[in-house]
Amino acid sequence: MEPTAEGVLTQMRKGVLEFCVLAYLRSGPAYGLEIATELGRHETLFTSEGTLYPLLARLRKQGWVETSWQESRSGPPRRYYSLTDEGRAAVRTFAAIWTPFSDGVDAVLGKAS
Amino acid sequence: MPGQPLSLVEAYLDDLDRALAGIDPAERADVVASIREHVDASLGDRPTAADVREVLQRLGPVERIAREADVGAALAASPDPSPGASPDDRWPRWSGPVLLGLGALAIALIPTAPVAAVAVALAAGIAALIGVRRAPGPTGLLRAAAALCALAVLLTALAAATLLGVRTELPSIGTPVEVVSPGGG
Numbered sequence: 001m002e003p004t005a006e007g008v009l010t011q012m013r014k015g016v017l018e019f020c021v022l023a024y025l026r027s028g029p030a031y032g033l034e035i036a037t038e039l040g041r042h043e044t045l046f047t048s049e050g051t052l053y054p055l056l057a058r059l060r061k062q063g064w065v066e067t068s069w070q071e072s073r074s075g076p077p078r079r080y081y082s083l084t085d086e087g088r089a090a091v092r093t094f095a096a097i098w099t100p101f102s103d104g105v106d107a108v109l110g111k112a113s
Numbered sequence: 114m115p116g117q118p119l120s121l122v123e124a125y126l127d128d129l130d131r132a133l134a135g136i137d138p139a140e141r142a143d144v145v146a147s148i149r150e151h152v153d154a155s156l157g158d159r160p161t162a163a164d165v166r167e168v169l170q171r172l173g174p175v176e177r178i179a180r181e182a183d184v185g186a187a188l189a190a191s192p193d194p195s196p197g198a199s200p201d202d203r204w205p206r207w208s209g210p211v212l213l214g215l216g217a218l219a220i221a222l223i224p225t226a227p228v229a230a231v232a233v234a235l236a237a238g239i240a241a242l243i244g245v246r247r248a249p250g251p252t253g254l255l256r257a258a259a260a261l262c263a264l265a266v267l268l269t270a271l272a273a274a275t276l277l278g279v280r281t282e283l284p285s286i287g288t289p290v291e292v293v294s295p296g297g298g
Contacts, residue, residue: 036151048172048177049173079147
């Protein structure tokens with residue numbers, strides 16, 4: 001059975017997307033819609049914005065992200081997500097290993113073709 | 114009809130809540146509430162039905178969100194079954210039958226090796242009692258094993274008492290009691 005591009009992406013996102021969320025939060029706290037919109041620009045990262053929220057809930061449970069309420073100029077207060085120290089360390093670890101990892105994949109793909 | 118587009122939102126959130134029925138209740142409430150916020154923040158004051166549909170479409174099917182939550186729960190639950198995690202998970206399931214067997218062995222040993230019988234019965238009995246407290250699932254076999262071991266100890270004690278009773282009638286062995294009585298008189 002030949003896998004679809006979407007099927008392969010779903011597999012690849014599993015270990016990566018959460019670090020993309022953490023990486024985005026390095027620049028400062030953000031609310032859900034903002035994260036979804038920014039990461040949603042990259043079509044390979046998200047197909048459904050809704051999947052961001054179970055992921056955020058998990059990151060919070062894991063202690064990598066924390067939430068706080070902030071007033072918004074329009075409408076009710078918003079839930080902002082920000083990195084904890086542990087979360088920051090997790091992105092660092094991911095970033096350090098990502099380049100050798102993707103180099104490895106590139107090299108193998110180059111060889112195979 | 115301002116209420117109509119928003120009823121689409123409510124229907125979507127209800128579906129989502131039902132789809133998340135399998136996950137941790139606090140996480141479920143968290144996900145539903147944050148998606149409600151996402152929708153509120155996306156829609157202006159007077160959204161049209163088309164606006165609402167677009168926002169919901171971008172959020173994606175509720176099943177897909179639920180799947181992400183399930184996958185996350187599985188990932189969070191599985192990675193390290195560290196030894197300190199939970200004593201319950203470490204209590205072996207075979208302990209019930211094995212301890213029951215040891216209890217039977219203890220009873221079988223009483224006539225030939227009563228000391229060994231008591232030792233085996235005590236060890237297996239204590240293990241079975243600890244097991245009753247800790248083991249996951251049914252503990253019927255462990256309770257039976259504990260009872261059997263108690264019976265083994267009791268039988269050995271009875272046998273010993275009987276034997277001693279028999280021996281006290283022999284002059285050479287039944288001394289302790291008889292040594293005391295002359296001293297008292």
